[in-house]
Amino acid sequence: MIWLQQAGKRQANRHYILSVLSVLPPFVKYRKQKKEFHSPYSSAPDMIRNYFIITIRTLTRNKLYTSLNVAGLAFGITCFLLIGLYLFDELTFDQQHTHASRIYRVVEHKNVKGEQTTIAAGSYKLAEETRKMIPEVENTTRFQRIGRANLIDPKNPVPFQETVTVADENFLQIFDFPLIAGDKQTALQAPNSIIINEDLAMRLFNQTQVLGKTLEFSFMEAPLKITGILKNHPSNSSFSFNSLVSEASFRNFDYFKQTMESDWSSTDFSVYFLLKPQSNPESVSTKITKLIHANLKPEAGTTLSYSLQPLTDLHLNSENIVDGARNTNVEAIVQGSMVYINIFSFIAFFVIIIAGINYMNLATARAANRSKEIGVRKSVGAARANLVYQFLFEALLVTSLAFVVAIIFVNLVLPSFNEFTNKQLSLGFGTSYQIWLMAIGVTIVIGLLSGSYPAFLLSGFRPTLLLKGMKINSGGSLNLRKSLVIFQFTIAIVLIIGTIVLYRQVQFMNTTDLGFNKDLLVVIDVNTGKARSSFEAIKEGMSKIPSVKNVSVTSRVPGEWKTLRTVKINTQGNRIEPKDAYLFGADKDFLQTFEVELIKGRNFNTPTDSTAVLLNETAAKLLNITEPSDQLVEIPAMSRGDGFQPLAIPFKARVIGIVKDFHFQSLKNKIEPLVLAYNNNPIHVIDYYTARIDANNIPATLEKLKAVMVEADKEEPFEYHFLDEQLALFYMEDYRRQTLLVWVALATIFIACLGLFGLATYSAEQRVKEIGIRKVLGATVFNLTSLLSKDFLKLVLIANAIAFPIAWWAINQWLEDYAYHIDLDWWIFALAGCLALLIAILTVSWQAIKAALANPVKSLRNE
Incomplete structure (x- = not known):
């Protein structure tokens, strides 16, 4: 009005147009020469610089959501990198050879x-x-x-x-x-x-x-x-x-x-x-x-x-192949499994997807707060492509920042991770370029995918509707967010169930009754002929040690990790094909030392028992022997795992007793027929001394056992181990996988909770006026907390309903690999579901209670 009065209508209009153009963000400027709109950011560097500036402003203005996004993506990428390094190491076994x-x-x-x-x-x-x-x-x-x-x-x-x-x-x-x-x-x-x-x-x-x-x-x-x-x-x-x-x-x-x-x-x-x-x-x-x-x-x-x-x-596909020439040390090499490779590949994929879902969820939830920004930018000429590029650039920048944080995390935990997995993994300049290409490629893909939906959603609305305050977060985008939350928690619940089952299975294998007492048994290797030929004197010397309760000599021990001898056996005169059974030699002190129960017949007791054998229950049933009474059995052939070879003279033995079945192999194998032959049998000579000791001053007892061995043969190195520790090695890989699964499950839950926390925070912010009105009308804190929480808890309940059948099917498939395993009880699913609900309640309630306790007068005044 002042310009109109002082300079006239024409000058006032000109002054007004120039003033408007001067305050516009530099998306467009009017060029008089060509009479067209022109962007000053026509070059790629200028465009990227503009995107970068806007992204930094947006991220710093919303510090909470930026932190949630970066934390969620960083945890997801960290898990992905650790699992990826582990899987890459497994999949590249023996590839260091040129040919x-x-x-x-x-x-x-x-x-x-x-x-x-x-x-x-x-x-x-x-x-x-x-x-x-x-x-x-x-x-x-x-x-x-x-x-x-x-x-x-x-x-x-x-x-x-x-x-x-x-x-x-x-x-x-x-x-x-x-x-x-x-x-x-x-x-x-x-x-x-x-x-x-x-x-x-x-x-x-x-x-x-x-x-x-x-x-x-x-x-x-x-x-x-x-x-x-x-x-x-x-x-x-x-x-x-x-x-x-x-x-x-x-x-x-x-x-x-x-x-x-x-x-x-x-x-x-x-x-x-x-x-x-x-x-x-x-x-x-x-x-x-x-x-x-x-x-x-x-x-x-x-x-x-x-x-x-x-x-x-060799490493991943040698199941059921016997290493006949024993070229590897079975104690040192752990056989890989394609089953676990596939399991952890899927887990790595889902963890990184869940992290990307978090970003997508939070970005779409925050869309309403950016509606006017988008409307203004579109109304002054910003093309849809520019907005899409802007939001994708934001997603890539956040993902890149999370990637840097993840690399720091990975290098911090790798020393402990390597010690635990018995690997030599690294992530640095010396790491294979394939690892880096995979990591960077996945980061870019996750950035683009997680940013794509918000980018195309936000850039697609008409500017007039956005400026009038149209609600973006309704209809399809809301349903998508709910679906993504359900997906996140479905995966998390499946992992929780899998973790519980794997933990219980490992505990079962470590604590189940093996049929013998594995505690405080010292197994000493026999490596020379002197230690074998003078075993009676060595046993006597060991037995005189006050802290040694019993001593036995055997060719193998229960829970054996080396190759067990197998034989063909049949009752004498029986014309049917001989049956397969395992065999190892044992002396008269075996049953007492290992505390194996003799249920029928008698034990070895005299040197004339060199042709006597004991059978376990399974072998007795195989041979149809119910009462041992010196029945004659014949062993015509034997094997060390490389095919049966006929004996020069078939071993004819007498069955004098039946022992209760005990687990002489891993619990992954069912109990097989076992023949216990006397220690001087013609098939397998003694290979171990086993001493049961008391728990007092174990180091001193070991020194005394060593002295007895050295006295018998000064060239014999004293090699020993405790049987329970050796048995635990059978399940070490299962324990490692269990622990990995626990950490992955925790990380998955944490990432899902970050997203849930962000959505709950946004929901509370959007309903500030409603909460204020309800409080003024008498709503309690409990009423308001329930109101804000129930929608999220419904999603977790739906996730439970989807996760339970998936987990039940997958875990039953996995348990089939074990001859002896736990039952898949209903309470495992109930516990996992309750844990997921509890975690969701704790995550949402904190923000809901905070909103419910806010002063309604302040919230209504602000509105």
Whole structure:
């Protein structure tokens, strides 16, 4: 009006237009030259800078929601990275070898009268002749674990009982086991040569610069010269040897000369092929089978065939394949499982999706607060594409910030995580580029996906409706948010149920009655002939120790982690096919030492019992023996896991007793028929002393046991373990997986609660006026809290209804892998559902109570 009075209508209109343009945000400016609207941010850097400035302003103005989004995404990405590192390590087992994709293990499939055995082993000739006879085979190598022996530094004669592996000269040509000293081309060529790894070198010599030194080896008279030092194996290797003796060291032995000349049938060697590029392993397998059949005629009723297993499949796909040549140390290598790989892959995927859902939920919930901003920007010419880019940029920036926080978290917890999982994982500059590509790619995808719905939702409304105060958060977007909350809690509840079940299953395996008393049993390895031949004197010496209650000698112990002998057994005169049973030798003190119950018959008691046997209940039932009365049974064949071989003289024994079934293997296996033969049986000699001790001053007792062993054989290293600790190793991987699942479940619940907290906060903010009016009209704090909470609790109840059948199906599938397992009781589901409801109530109630306690006068005045 003042401009109109002072300068006239024309000048007033011009002044007004210029004033409006001067205060507009710089989305558009009027260019007189071309008479068109033009954005000053036409270049990409300018556009990105503008997006960045607006994003920072938005994030700093809403600190609570920014913190919730960053925290939720950071936790999700942290879990994803940790699980991803673990899975990548499992999936890349044995891929450190240059030609890993062309290396195959020979697997023998033997069917004897319908009984199938699959053995990862082969004969000397199989390895030697296939290289010459099959064109696709570029090279072959063979090796075998020959047992445990003393390795001694002559200058410091302290015996180290080590597992010794013998390998031919091609071993280091096929496998890339790096040497830190020595020439891999010649290290295994000469007789009486050995290569050792860094760990063994440090234990023997306290240094790794030992090339050319010699070791005394209890299997051979001549000393062994150290021709190479192996770098320690990475954690994701299927091989666990710490020394390799050259095969040439044994070629002058008579038994090995015979092996070299005629061995087509044994399964004494692990045999690996390096195939030429583009070779077909199935075709090679067929040629191997034909070559064996051309030189070996199987016995009647026996069929043989061979296949090639890729090296990279050994860790995850060797279930039911017997390592006939025992090339790995079963105590050191834990077999992987594709089942758990799939489970944790799905978990990692769902955790990161849940984190993205949080962002999407909170962004759409906050849409109403930005409606006028969007309306103004659209009314002054901002294109929809610009708004979409702006919101996607916000999502990517928040996700990138969460990614940085997650990397910090991961590196903080990795030392503990590695110790727990027995891995060597890292996330830094030395980490595989594949890990980084996966992590960055997932972060970008999650940022785009989580920001896409809010971006397209907010940018799609007409500016006039937005400026008039149209409610964005209604209809479809509200239903979407409810669906996403249900999805989050469904996954969380499934994980809670899975965690409870896995925890109870591990507890069940650790605490269930095994049929013998595993506590305070010291198992001492027998490694030399002297310790075996003088076992009566050693037992007597141990028994004189006041803190030793009982001592027994056995060939194996219950809960055995090594290969158990299996035999064919039948009652004498019975013409039906002999049955399979396990066997190990035991003396007269076995039952008392292990506290195994004798339910019928008698125990071993005299030297004349050398032909006597005890049967467990399952074996007695198999042989249809109800009352032991010296019934004659015959054992014509035995096996060490590599196929049955007939005994030169069948073992004819008398059944003198029946013992109560006990778990002599893992609880993952059902109780099988077991024969307890007397300690001087012809099938398996003694291999352990087991002493039951009292709990007082255990270290002193161990020293006294060691003194007895050393007195009997000064070269015998004292190797022992407690049986309960060894049994726990059976379930160590289950315990690790249980703990991982617990932490993932907690992280998932935490992320879901962050989103629920944010939505509850927003809901309370949106209903400030309603809450104020209700309080003025007499509503109590409880009434208002219930009003604000009930909608969210309904969503959790729906999530329970969806999660229960999913969890029931998945867990039943998993429990089928265990011969003995817990029952899937109803209360587990009820507990998980109640926990989810309680967590939701605690999350929502805090914000609801805060809103209910607010002063209604203040809220109504503000309105």
